Amino acid sequence: MSHLLQSSSRPDVSTQTPALEVRGLGKSFPIGGLFSRDEVRALHGVDLAIGRGEIVALVGESGSGKSTLARCVARLEKPSSGAILLDGVDVLTRDRFQASRAFRSQLQMVFQDPFGSLNPAHRVEHFLRRSLAIHGKGGAGGRGAELETQRLLEELMTTVGLQADMLNSYPHELSGGQRQRVAIARALAVKPQVILADEPTSMLDVSVRIGVLNLMRKLRDEQGISMLYITHDLASARYLADRTAVMFAGEIVEEGESLDLLANPAHPYTQLLVSAVPDPARAGSYDPVRRAELRQAVMASTNCAFDGDPDQPCSVEEPVRHHVGDPHNRHWVRCHLYRPLAGAGGHALATEPAPATGPTDKKASA
Amino acid sequence: TVNNSGGTDAAANANAFLTIPREDMGTFVQNFNPFAPAVNPMVQQSIYESLLIFNPAKGDTVPWLATEWKAAEDGKSVTFTLRDGVKWSDGQPLVADDVAYTFELQKKIKGGLEYLETVTAEGNTVTFNFNKPWSPALYEVGQLSILPKHIWSALADPEKDANATPVGTGPYTEVDSFQAQSFVLKKNTNYWQPEKQKIAGIKMLAFAGNDGANLAAANGDVDWAPQYIPNIEKTFVSKDKEHRQYWFPPTGAMINWQLNTTKAPFNDVDVRKALSMAVDRDQVTKIGMSGYAEPADCTGLSGNYETWKNNEVKDNCTWTKLDVQAANDLLDKAGYPKGADGKRTLKDGKPFEFKISVGATSSDWLSVANVISQNLAEVGVTAKVDSPDWAAVVAGYETGDFDSGIVWSANDPSPYKYFAAVMGTSTVKPVGTKTFDNYHRFGDTTADALLAEFAAESDESKQQDIANKLQEEYNDAAPLVPLFSGPEWGAFTDTRFTGWPTEDNPYATLSVRAPTTVLVLTTLEPRK
Amino acid sequence: MHFILRRLGFYLIAFWASITLNFLLPRFMPGDPVSRMFARTQDRMQPEQIEALRKLLGVDDRPLWEQYIGYLHNVFTGQMGVSISRFPTPVTEVISSQIGWTLLLGGTALVIAAVVGNLLGILAAWRRGGAIDSALPPVLVFIGSFPYFWLAMGALYLFGVVLGWFPIRHAFTAGLEPAFTWEFIGDVGAHLVLPALTIVLVSIGGWMLGMRNTMIATNSEDYITMAEAKGLRPGRIMLRYAARNAMLPSVTSFGMGLGFVVGGALLTEVVFAYPGVGYQLLNAVQGLDYPLMQGLFLTITAAVLLANFLVDILYVRLDPRVRSN
Amino acid sequence: MTVSQVSFGSHEPVLDVKNLIVKYIGDTRSTTAVDRVSFSIGTGEVFGLAGESGCGKSTIANSIMRLLKDPAKIAGGSISFGGKDVLAMSPEELRRFRWQDVAMVFQSAMNSLNPVLTIGEQIVDIFTTHAGYSRKESLRRAGELLELVRIDPARLKSYPHQLSGGMRQRAVIAMAVALKPSLLILDEPTTALDVVVQQEIMAQIKELQRELGFSVLFITHDMSLMVELSHRMAVMYGGRIVETAKAQDVYTNPRHPYTQALMGAFPPLTGPRVPLTGLPDGVKFRSIPDLAEAAPGHLVAPFGADAEAAVLEGAAR
C-alpha cells in the first residue's frame, strides 16, 4: 500500500511561463511615528518562481520574512520594489493601487491560524458563497442559479473532505483541521491558479497536520494548482514540496529540489536548520558542539569564498547564485554571506553576542 | 456660622460686621474702581457718595454732600451748594473742584451726559450748565458718586486702575481682609457724620448664585438679604419670626412685554391691547414673581413713579386688566379670526404664532413668559418661549430682529427717560440699525412734543401736568404691554442690628445697590 | 526618548487645535459682552456710553485673521489680556487668585478617589467573591449614577443645613486670614469635606471597578501563575506582580483626571460657592468675557496637556516596555 | 493500579500520581480535563507526556504544583511527592514546596515573566523568599544562574521585553533550577521558539539535568523531540493516558492508533518519501478503557480491532 511519492506528473516547468514569479521583491516597514524615517527591511531582492502544478516550500526561521513575502504577493502589503508576475503578467503595474478581482480570482491565500482566519460571526456557507459571488463563479444567474450554487458548495465541501451538512455550522463548532479545510475550500471556490499557504498546519493538532498536507497534495495532483507552502518545519517541506527555498533575513539563500536540498544543504544556514530538526531516526547524530560551530560560522562569515575570482562575480556587494551538484536538481545557493540587514530578521541568531571575528568554515561555503 | 451667635450679646454686636451677601459674584477681585463695568459692591454705596439721594420708597430727596440746589429759571443750569466739613477718608477736605473733576472724568471715560456743557466750581458751589433746558439732569448729576481729584488726577489711566485702597467720603471706606470670597469695609475715620457710624464695619460675602445666598440668609449667616428669596415667608421669615422681616416695595423698573411694532400684527394697537387683556397679571406676578410684584396699570408707570401717576388713567383702566372675552372680541374685530381648531390666523392667513424671547438665566422672567404663553393659548394665539443666552436676546432686540420679549425699562427719579424710551421717536431706529432703549421701535409724535415740553420745564407741578398727558397718550397708544412693577428685593434680620427701613418707616429701600443704601448704613445700629 | 518626543509632538498639535478652537468659539456668538452686561444689570445706557464701554473693553472689530495672529502672539507671550467682567483686572490675576482652590478641591478629591478606589479594586479582585467584591461595587455604582450636583446639593442640605456638621460654603471661613496655622488649615479642611466627598462618592465606583476588572484580567496572566509557582508570599504577588501591572491603565486615567481637575469641578464649585475657576468659567461664559474665558480654557487645556504629558513620562518609568518603542 | 512502573535511576519515585481526576466546573456543564491518570517519575528520570492540544497535559502539570485556578477542581486521586501528600498541604507548606521541591517552566516564556520587573529582581525574589539570602547575596547568585544558562550576568538589569524569546526562556530555566528542585516540570518549553533555538534550549536542559540530577516531567506534542529526550513517556488523549512505555519502544512500536497517528505526523528527514496518514479530522475516541500491559513495560489502552481500518476509511473520504 505504501508507495513512493512521485513528482513526475508535473509538466516541465522550465519551458513554460511560471504560474507565479517574483522578481527582486523588496519590502521595508516604516517604524516609529509619522515623522520617523527609520525602517525595517523585511524583504530584499527576493526572486522566486513557481511553475504550474508545482509546490514550492519556503522555509526559514521566524522573522525571516516568509509571511511578509506571502502577504506582498497576495497584495495585502504593498511591496517597496520588485515585480510580481502572475501567468507572466506584471500585476503590480496592471492594477496599481488595489488588487483587481481578476487578480484575486487567480491567486488565493490560506492563513496560518484556522481559528483566526474564519470570521466567527458567519457560517461556513457564508465564506464559500461570498467567494463564489464575488468572482461570479456561482450559478449563471436566473432561476437555476441558486441550485447551481448549492451544487458547487457541496462539491467544494467534498473536495476538501468535509460533509456538506457542515455548511450550516459556525467555525467555532469545527475542529482546527476542519476549519483549515474550510479555509482551503474558500480559496478553491474561485478556482485559483496559485494558492499561498502560510504555515497552514502549524496551529493544528499534530495528529491532523498530515491530513491537511495530503489534501494540498491532492489538490495539486487533481486540479493542477500551484502552491507556495510556507513553513518552518523542514520535514513537512520535504514531505510535500517539489522544491524548497530557504529564506534567511529577508533573502532567499538556497533553493533546490526538496530531497536534494535537505540531503545536501549547501548554505551554512540551511545546514544549521537541518541539523536542528529533531529526528529520532538520526538520534545522537546531531552534535550540539558542531551546531554551535555552525552558528558561529553563519554569524561571523564576512567574506566570500569566491571573492576576487574572475570567473565568479561574487562579492559582498553583489552576491550571486552558485549551482550545487547536478544542475538537473536546480539546486543553487546564494553567496553564503550573512550580512546583517538593517535590523531585519536575524534576531534568533543574534541571541548571543558573537565574537567579532570567528573562523570561517570553508568547508561549509558554497 | 460664626455670625450665628444670636442677638443677646450687646458687646459682640457692637464689634460685629454687618454681613451682606452678593449673590452674583462668585468671587471678588480687589478693584474698587467705580468706572469698572462690574463695580464691586458698596463702592457707590459706602465708599463714594453723591450730592443728593432720591428715595423712591417715599418719593423724597435727601440732601447729601450738597445741602441745597437750585435750578436756573431757563432750565439750562443747576447749582449745588456743598456741605461744609466733609472730608475724604485720607483727611483732605471735599472741595467743589472734586465735583467738577468727577464730571470731567465721567464724560471722558464713560461718555453720556451729552447735555452737560460745563461744570464750574466756585467756592463751595458747583454749577452745571446745559446746552438746552434739561430738567431730568438734576437727579442724574445729583446721584453720581463724587471722586477725589487729588487722587484720581494723579492716575495715568484712571479707568484701568484697580483702586485697591479707595479714598472716598463714605462711612465705610477702609478695605480690610480682602479675599476672593469675602472682604470687609471698616469705618472711615474722617467721616463727616461720625455719630452715624454705629456699626463696626461691613462684610461682603461672595456667592455664585441665589441658592447659596439664600441658604446663608435662611441659616442666619447674613444680616441683610437683598436678593430674591423664593417663598420668603417659609424659607426665611418663619425660621425666626421675631427678628426676620422682608419688604419688597414696587419701586423697581416697570417690566414690560414688548412687541416688535415693526412687524405685523404688533403694529396694530388693537392687537397689543387684546394681547395685554389676555394676560393674567395676577398669575404672572404670583407664579413668575412669587406674588411679590405689583401688576401694572394703564399708566405704564412702576411704583417708583407712584407720585407721578395720573389717577384718572389709572382708575379707568381697561387693557391691562384680564378680560379674555374682551380680548377675543377685540381680536375678532381687528380681523384675526379663530379657526376651527381654536387657533387664530393672521391677516395673510398664516397662523397667529410668535416667539417670546427671554434670556436663559432669568428664570423668573421665563416663568412669566410661560404664564403669558399659557394665557394666550386661551385666546387662540400661540406664543413659544425662546430662551437663548441674554447676549443673543439683546442682540436681537438691538437690531429689531425679534418677535417679542420681556424687558426692563428705565428707572429714574423723573419719568422723562421712561417715556422717551417707550414712545419717543428720537429713540426709534430702523430695523437693522442698533437701538439701545426703544427695542420695540414705537414712536409717537404727540409724545415727542410732550417730552420736549417736559424736559424744558423745571417746575414740578407743571411737569406733573405734562406727565399726565403723556400717560393719556400711553393709554391710547399702548406702545407695549406693561406687566408689573419690579419689586426691590430686601430682607433682613435684626438680631444684631436694628434700625432697618420698613414699610412703616420707608426712609430707604432694602436694596444694597441703590443710592439709598448709604442711608441704611448710616441708620443701623448694633442691637443693645 | 523617542516615545516622549512623539507624545510631545502630539501635545503641541493638540494644543494648537484647542487654542484655535478657543479663539473661534466665542467669535461665532451673536451679541457682545457689552450688551450682555447691559442685560444683566438691566440698565439703560446711552448709545455713546455703550460705544465708550466697547472701546474701553477692547471689543475687537479687526478682521478675524488679524485677531487670530494677535491672539496667537498673546498666547505665546503669556498675555491673556484684561478680564471684561472684572475690568480692569488682568485675566492672569483672576485665574491665579482662584486656581489654587480648584486644584486643592479637585486634587484632593481625585487623589482620594483614585487611591481608595484602586485599593478597593485590588482587594476586591484579589479576594474574588469576598465581602468587598460582592457588596461594594453595586453600591458604589448606584451612588455614582447620581448627578454630581444633585448629590452635592443633597449633602449640602443634609450635612450642612439640617445637621450643621460642615460649613456650607466657601473655601474657608470668611474673615479668617489665610496662613499656615493649624486653625486655618483645619478650617480649610472642614470646608473641603463636603465638596470633596461628593466628588469622591460619584467617582470612586469607576476607579474601583476599573481596577478590579484589569486586576482580574492580570490575575490570569501567566506571570502571576509563575509567581505563585515560585512560592512567593501572597502579599508580594498581589502588589508587586498583579497590582503593579494592573495599575497601568489607572495611571492613564489618573493623568486624564489630573488634567480635568482644573476645569472639572464646575458643578460642585457652583453648589458650594467654592471660589474656583470652574465657577469663574461659567461666569465668564455668561458675561461673554472672552479674555477671561479664553484664559481659563487655555489654562485648563494647558493643564490637561501638561498633566497627560507628565503621566506619559511617569508611564515610561512604570512600564519599561514603552521605553524601547 | 495493578500496573508495574519501570523507572530509571532510583526505584524510589520522586513523584507519584495516582488516579488523578481534574474537572473544570462550568456554568452549565463540567468537563473532566484529566481522567484517572496515574504515573510516577523516578529520581533523575526524564518522563515525557505527549498528546494533542487540550488533552490535559498542562492541567496535570498545574495539579502537581497545585496551581489550578478557579473553575478547575481536583475531584479525585492523589499526588505524592517524595512521600508527602501534595493535596493535603497547608497554604504555607505549599508555598515552601513550590519551587524548592518542584519548579516549572511554563508554556510561553514571553508571558511568564513579569513585564515590569527586571530579570534580576524576579530571580532575587526567589532567593529572598525561600533561601532568606540578603539582596546582595541573591543578586550574586542570580548572576551565577544566568551564567549557567549562558546569559551575560549584566542582563540582570534587563526587562523581559529587552531579551529575545530564547533568552527569556533560558532565564526562566535559570529561575527554575535556582533552588535545585528535585523535579522540574517543563510544559512545552520550546513551542514558541525557533527550531534552532529550540534545540539549544533542549541541549541546555539536558546538560543541566546531567549536572544537577533532577527529574523532569517533559510535556510536548512534538513526538520526535520527546523520543529524543525522554527515558519514558506517556501519550494522552482526552484526559486519559492511552499508552505508556519507554520512549524508544513507543517510537519503534506504537500500539494505540492515536499514538500511531501522532508518530505519522512527523515525516522523517531522511529516507524515501512515504505517504503518511494522520488522524482524520473529527475522529474521536470515546470511553477509553484503563491501560493494559501489551509488552513488558509497555502499557496500552485496549482499542477495537478494526480501529486502524476506520482511521484509514476516515482519511479516504
Next chain:
Amino acid sequence: MTTAILKQPTESTEPAAARKPNRSFVHGLITNKKALAGMIVMLAFIVLALLAPVLFPGDPSRITAMASLEPSPEHWLGTTAKGQDVLALTVHGSRSSLFVGLTVGFASTFIGILVGLASAYFGKFIDEALSLVTNVFLLLPGLPLLVILAAFLPPGLGTVILVLVVTGWAGSARVLRSQALSIRSKDFVAAAVVSGERAGRIMFREILPNMASIVMGTLLACVIYGIGAQAGLEFLGLGDVSTVSWGNNLFWAGNEGALLTGSWWVFVPSGVCIALVAFALALINYAVDEVTNPRLRKIKTPKITERSAAK
C-alpha cells in the same frame, strides 16, 4: 462504519454548540441577573416615557394646583413652587432625558464606529489623522467646552444633543478603534481581502459583527453620559429652559429653592430617576462585560455535577 471507540462528531451534535455566537451573547445577557434588573428598569422608564401623554395629558408644566403641596393622593409627588404637578413633570421629563440620552448615545456611538472602523481598516495616514483628531477631542476639557458651546448655540434639544455628541464621540471612537484594530489584525480580515471583498463590506459585515459587545458597552456608556451631561447643563441653566426634562426640573427646583423650603419632593424624583436610569444602564453594561469576559463573572460555589463531558 465506526467502532465503539471511533466516532464521527456529526453523529453527536451537541445542542449547546449549535448556537450562533451572537445569540449566546443575547442569551447570556438575558440570563444575567444584573442585566435583567437593568433591562426591567429601563423598560419601565421607556414605557413610562411613551405613555406620558396618556397618563398626564396636556402640558405638564401647566399650573394645576396650589404651590408647594406635599405629596398627597391627589398629587402623588406634590407640586412645585409654581403649582405644577411634580409627578407629571417627572414622567414627562423622562421623554426628553431618554430621548437626548439615546440620541446622544446612538449618534456618538455611530460616529465612533465610523471613525474607529475607518481608522482601523485603512490605517496609515487615515488612521494617524483620525486618531489625532480623536485624541485632541479627548483632551479637550469636556464640561468647560460643553458650557462654552451650550452658551453659544441657540437653545433647544438640538443644541444640547449636538454639544453632547461633539464632546462625547471621541471617547467611544477611541475604544472602538482599538477594538477594531485588534480585529483588523485578525487573519479573517486578511482572508476577506484576499477573497476580494470591498472595504465597506469588510468593515461592516466582517469587522463590526465581532464588536457587538463593545459597541453595546460604548453605546450604554454614551447614553449614560448623555443623560448625565444633559442634566448638568440644564442644571446650570444652559439647556433649553422651556422644555420639560429631568435636568430642567432640577434647575427649577434649585431656582425655586426647593431644598430651602424643604420641598424635597420637588428635588428628589428627577434626581433619583436620573440615577436609576444611569444605574440600570450601568448594570446592563457590567453584565455585557461579564458575558463577554467570563472571568469577571461572579464566582459560584462549585458544585460538581457528575455529568462529565462527553469526549
